[in-house]
Amino acid sequence: MRAFQVTEYGKTPEMNEVDLPQPGPGELRLKVAACGLNFADLLMVTGEYQERPPLPFTLGMEISGIVDALGEGVAGPAPGTRVGAFGGRGGLADYAVVPADRCLPLADTMSFEEAAAFPVAYGTSHVALSHRARLASGETLLVLGAAGGVGLTAVEIGKLMGARVIACARGAAKLQVAKAAGADHLIDSDAQDIRQAVKDLGGCDVVYDPVGGDQFMAALRATRPEGRLITIGFASGEVPQIPSNLLLVKNLTAIGFYWGGYMAFRPQVVTDSLAQLYRWHAQGRxxxxxxxxxxxxxxxxGMELLRSRKSTGKVVITP
Known part of the structure; x- marks a missing residue:
């Protein structure tokens, strides 16, 4: 079968012919229907992601497809079942082996492409906003990188949770995508002073930041007393160094968040979140x-579309 693989960190991935993978105990094999790309895939290529799989490995974290074979001790989902899965890697291939407990059967209301665009982006935003930041109805949420894969879902979920949402993105076209997702106010990061624009809107209570760098620092200074700032990632390539005196003076809370980490130490948080998200999707919300x-x-x-920031929302690959 075909597999899009990293063979050396920092080297351009290759499309290789490899043996069909066999599911081990607790695993199942999927015939891949679609795979969602993530900024984390770019980091995995360079070895800068939180996890460094042994080489060579196949890229592709979020997968949807049809169950093809079951490993030892796996009772289901049965072969032929449509499922979505967070495999961590392996999805950019014709077939993928994933842990059975990371697979969820898909409702008829969800297409394979939607399923491949769903768990990482929506899961990240939902757990970050509800479990970590405790976003409350009526609060003001500032979303940086609001037209990106996770940013756009933060706009949508923040609005669903009753927040007033300020979306910050580069250029009018991306801002219109954020507006369509429910943003109440728009800030063009290419043309406006983020700090002043947020202050003009009365400040914010929660900052959702997948960007880092100067944008985080601007948002920090526009956050209201007792505000919370959630660090999701560093798409700008710059990790901000937070002046702790600002946290002290304004009683702010800086929150680190890594969705994948919950798989190891509190998987039930992810499971419960995804169940809620799938219900909302089935309800058309x-x-x-x-x-x-x-x-x-x-x-x-597709990877280059992410790297050059020419995509909005998700890029999905369909074998």
């Missing part, structure tokens, strides 16, 4: 935004 759909042989092009 969540609408995954997919800007690009590409075949597996164009996976490198």
């Amino acid at each position: 969540l609408h995954p935004h997919i800007s690009h759909r590409l075949p597996l042989e164009r996976a490198a092009e």
Whole structure:
């Protein structure tokens, strides 16, 4: 089968012919229907992600497909079942082996492409906003990188939770995508002073930040007393150094958040979150935004769309 693999950290991934993977105990094999790309995939290529799998490995964290085979001790989902899964890697291939307990059967209301665009982005935003930041109805949420894969879901979920949402993104086209997801106010990070623009809107209670760098620092200074700032990632390439005196003076809380980490130490948080998110989707309250759909042989092009920030929402690869 085909697999889009990292063979050396820092080297361009390759499309390779590899043996069909066999599921081990507690695992199942999927015939991949779709795979969502994430900024984390770019970090995995360079070895900068929190996890460094042994080489070579196949990229692709979020997967949807049809159960093809069960490993030892796995009772289900049964072969032929449509499922979505967070495999961590392995999805950019014709077949993928994933832990059975990370698979959820898909409702008829969810397409394979939507399922591949769902768990990481929506799961990250929901657990970050509800479990970590305790976002309350009526509070003001500032979302940086609001047209990106996770940022757009933060806009949508924040609005669903009753917040007033300020979306910050680069350029009018991306801001319109954020507006369509429910943003109440828009800030163009290319043309406006983020700190002043947020202050003009009365400040914010919660900052959702997948960007880092100067944008985080601007948001920090526009956050109201007792506000919370959630660090999701550093798409800007710059890790901000937080002046603790500002946290002290304004009684602020800086919150680190890594969704994948909960798989190891509190998996029930992720399981409960995904169950709620799937219910909201079935009720028509969540609408995954997919800007690009590409075949597996164009996976490198999909990665470049993320790197160059030319996509909005999700890029999905379909073998």
